[in-house]
Amino acid sequence: MVKAVQTPAKTVAPQAYNKNGSPLSSQFHNWKTTWQHFCFPFFYFSLQENIFRIVSPVSPARLYCCYAVIIVLTGAVIALSVALSLSEKPEQVSVKNTYAVCPRNWIGFGSKCFYFSEDTSNWTFSWNFCMKLKAQLAKFDNMEELNFLKRYKGTFDYWIGLHRESSQHPWRWMDNTEYNSSIPIRGAEEYTYLNNNNWISSARIYVEKRWICSKSNSYILQC
Structure with missing residues (x-):
């Protein structure tokens, strides 16, 4: 007599859905693709065990270069703002009046x-x-x-x-x-x-x- 062997059923993790009925995993996949094609494709997000992790596929040298560019641009903006604020100050004209004591x-x-x-x-x-x-x-x-x-x-x-x-x-x-x-x-x-x-x-x-x-x-x- 041959006994039927019951294969244990695979446990399927419950699927989360948003309000529109779409799976959240596909939504996060779309977000990851969007950030990868953004003008600074340095970081993208992946969902694993409901925790967001930041992953950097770019080399550290390139990151340091970008950081330097950002710092230089920020300094230039600050310097320009200071220059404009100083140029708007009215000129102080020295006027001398003469009086007899x-x-x-x-x-x-x-x-x-x-x-x-x-x-x-x-x-x-x-x-x-x-x-x-x-x-x-x-x-x-x-x-x-x-x-x-x-x-x-x-x-x-x-x-x-x-x-x-x-x-x-x-x-x-x-x-x-x-x-x-x-x-x-x-x-x-x-x-x-x-x-x-x-x-x-x-x-x-x-x-x-x-x-x-x-x-x-x-x-x-x-x-």
Whole structure:
């Protein structure tokens, strides 16, 4: 009597499926094929006992070369970003303004100090007053200084340093320099003042007006 030999049935591992009903093994196979054909085919994934392993079929020398290229490109991107950020900063322009350091109750403009009196007197007294302060009756060297005097004096009349010996002589400043006649002087007298209309006018020596003293200042503050 021959007994039938029963061959043990092969144990088939349970198959996992995704939501679409496709086996997960085929899906991982497709993923492996895709990564192998990617622009950096250095790694691909294989499923064994439900564990992912990273396998590198490329030689170490080639990997090191690629690492070096990546590092160089990263450094170049960082350097470019820093350069762009620096170029966007606005240029710092150094501007220097000049101010005269003047005594109390004096007004600084440019490299000069000016004193505007609040009292009135004749031209001679005004001249002596400025001399005691180691100054002179006001002298302007350019239009900027003249415009400053006009703005600051308000509506009052102020003696300034222009004078002459007679109508036949030129106008001179207190330091004896000749006036360049850049601004015409009104009137026929020998002593000048800035009138309430900001013109340079002439008057007799004994007329009482306010006065302006001026002096150069050797202490200049630059900032």
